[in-house]
Amino acid sequence: MSYFDTLKRGADDMGISLSDETVERLVQYLGLLEKWNKAYNLTAIRDADKMVSLHLLDSLATLPFITGKKVIDVGTGPGLPGMVLAICLPEHDFTLLDSNGKKTRFLTQVKMEMGLKNVTVANERVENHAHQGVYDHVTSRAFASLEDMINWCLPLPSASGNFLAMKGVYPHDELAQLPDTVTVQEIQPLTVPTIDAERHMVIMTRKG
Numbered sequence: 506m507s508y509f510d511t512l513k514r515g516a517d518d519m520g521i522s523l524s525d526e527t528v529e530r531l532v533q534y535l536g537l538l539e540k541w542n543k544a545y546n547l548t549a550i551r552d553a554d555k556m557v558s559l560h561l562l563d564s565l566a567t568l569p570f571i572t573g574k575k576v577i578d579v580g581t582g583p584g585l586p587g588m589v590l591a592i593c594l595p596e597h598d599f600t601l602l603d604s605n606g607k608k609t610r611f612l613t614q615v616k617m618e619m620g621l622k623n624v625t626v627a628n629e630r631v632e633n634h635a636h637q638g639v640y641d642h643v644t645s646r647a648f649a650s651l652e653d654m655i656n657w658c659l660p661l662p663s664a665s666g667n668f669l670a671m672k673g674v675y676p677h678d679e680l681a682q683l684p685d686t687v688t689v690q691e692i693q694p695l696t697v698p699t700i701d702a703e704r705h706m707v708i709m710t711r712k713g
C-alpha cells in the first residue's frame with residue numbers, strides 16, 4: 506500500500522477524516538523527515554513505513570483533542586505531534602519548541618519548503634519560553650515525566666487552556682508524582698490501528 510493509502514486508511518480507522526490534499530502534505534512531510542533523518546539523525550526510526558505508523562498516525566491521535574486555536578508542542582523533536590497537527594489544522598497557530606538546534610533547523614526547513622504560515626519554530630528550553638498564559642493547548646509526546654512537564658510548562662496555558670500529554674502504558678507512577686498545581690481532568694485510552702501497544706492521553710489543567 507502507498508504511504509498515502511496507509512495514512513488515509515489509518516486516519517479513517519481512528520475516526521479522523523482527512524482531505525486528500527492534507528494527506529498529500531503529510532506524505533510530503535514524511536519525505537522530508539526521511540531525507541533529513543539520513544544526515545541529521547532526527548529519529549531512531551529510519552524506515553518510512555514505520556514512520557507512517559509509529560510517528561504520523563500516532564501523532565494524529567492527538568488531533569481530536571485540539572479544540573482551541575493556539576497550540577505549543579513542547580519537546581517536539583522533528584515535529585511530533587506538532588508538525589503533523591499543524592499540517593492538518595492550517596487555521597490554528599502552532600509553536601513547535603525544542604532545545605535541540607538540529608531538530609529546530611529541520612522544522613524551519615519544513616516550514617519554509619511547505620509554506621506553513623501557521624508554524625512558529627522555537628529553539629530554546631521550554632523553561633525559558635517567554636510567551637506565558639497564551640496557549641489553548643500544551644501538547645507533548647515522549648517528552649518528559651508528567652512531573653517535569655508540569656514543573657517546566659506550568660505558566661504556558663491560558664486560564665482555560667490544558668496540557669495534553671501522550672503516554673504509553675497507563676502512567677500510574679508519574680501520576681503519583683504530579684505536583685498539586687494541576688488537576689487531572691481525564692486519562693483517555695487511545696487506539697492507534699497500526700500500533701500494538703497501549704497509548705494514553707493525559708489531560709490536565711492548572712489549578713486556580
Ligand SMILES: C[S@@+](CC[C@H](N)C(=O)[O-])C[C@H]1O[C@@H](n2cnc3c(N)ncnc32)[C@H](O)[C@@H]1O
Nearest residue numbers: 580581582585603604605629630631646647648
Ligand atoms: C524523546 S524526544 C521526543 C520528540 C518528539 N516529541 C517525538 O515524539 O518523537 C524528546 C525531545 O525533547 C527535547 N527536550 C528535552 N528537554 C527539553 C526542554 N527542557 N526544553 C525543550 N526541549 C526539550 C529534546 O531535545 C528532544 O528532542
